[in-house]
Amino acid sequence: MIIKKSFKYRLRLTREQESLCSQTAGSCRYVWNRALALKKELWEKKKENLSCFDLNNLLAEWKEELDWLSSPPSQSLQQVNKDLDQAFKNFFSGRGYPKFKKKGVNDSFRLPQGVTLTKQLSKKVGQVNLPKLGIVRFTKTREIEGRIRHVTISKSCKNWFISFNCEDIPQPKEIPQSHIGIDRGIKIFAQCSNREAIPTVSPLKKNLKRLARLQRQLSKKKKFSSNWRKTKQKIQKLHNHIANLRNDFLHKVSTQLAKSHSLIVMEDLKTKDMAKSAKGTKEKPGTNVKAKSGLNRSILDQGWYTFQNHLSYKLNWRDGRLVLILPKNTSLECRICHHISKENRINQEVFQCQNCGHTENADLNASINILAAGHAVIACGVEALASTAKQELLIRKPAMV
Ligand SMILES: [Zn+2]
Missing domain, CATH: 3.30.420 (Nucleotidyltransferase; domain 5)
Incomplete structure (x- = not known):
């Protein structure tokens, strides 16, 4: 049996790295939405289906058209086409229709190659070399096991995270008989x-009062005002x-x-x-x-x-x-x-x-x-x-x- 496991850590990015991460996630979202719209249109008009290969060819054209699409790692953009292809396969096997992505919702991108762990800075700080981003630091809360297949960089509540997706995890030798x-x-x-x-342990119940209070505050504020946004962020x-x-x-x-x-x-x-x-x-x-x-x-x-x-x-x-x-x-x-x-x-x-x-x-x-x-x-x-x-x-x- 192949054992896969992922190990997730919080990243410690420099300002430049952070902006490149945002830019890459944004470019991935752009490619997804544009490719999805195109697939949808072609299917509705001509019943034609664009393959992952077609989309990668189109991606090269889009890059010529838009300069900024060349700054993020190109493998991350190609992964988007692969994901979209998979999303359609899932749809044809009975799951939901692929959705358009929104800014700030599940911002992430994947790096399938060129990931190398480098010498640890200290006991708690790990370092990894990533394409285009260079040496990136992360708070290492536990050891990474097995062989790294790819990494996913994602954003959650203003923080960036790295997830190492590994396989060939060494199995424990002793198996209890209980x-x-x-x-x-x-x-x-x-x-x-x-x-x-x-x-x-009931974390929602514990925080229910605070949550209700914040939601009350939010309802009294003018929608999309700066105070409304601040409260919204607190709730998130x-x-x-x-x-x-x-x-x-x-x-x-x-x-x-x-x-x-x-x-x-x-x-x-x-x-x-x-x-x-x-x-x-x-x-x-x-x-x-x-x-x-x-x-x-x-x-x-x-x-x-x-x-x-x-x-x-x-x-x-x-x-x-x-x-x-x-x-x-x-x-x-x-x-x-x-x-x-x-x-x-x-x-x-x-x-x-x-x-x-x-x-x-x-x-x-x-x-x-x-x-x-x-x-x-x-x-x-x-x-x-x-x-x-x-x-x-x-x-x-x-x-x-
Ligand atoms: Zn009895």
């Missing part, structure tokens, strides 16, 4: 069957901060779990569906929308779906496995005698079996059931329903009586 089940919850993010409990920055906190948490937890266990079993919670369902449809409006959307926000806020994805690929790297089972009775079944009843749940926290009297933390009981369901399914070979290529969705075996 198996756990995880019950996901609102208060406790993940209750593990080995009694470990990971509490919830806060959103960015929230996203960073959430990403950081999800990565740390998933890395730790994937490192320590070779099999992880979770319920296949269709979080996207759960989040969608509160509003309902036009024909069938949802009930109790406000309370449900509160729950939904906290589900999204915790990024369960992202967490599941992180776990899946991080386990894959280490030859581990994520098994998803159908959520059925895992919270109502006694893990000792397998009696299933709604009455077993005394309240949100406590589980007490009405048959054998077994009493335990409700999430812990559920997580042990989840692990058992995963094991049963693997042992019986009741495999099926592959939901995506990356994950396996397994049918939960009926409870043992």
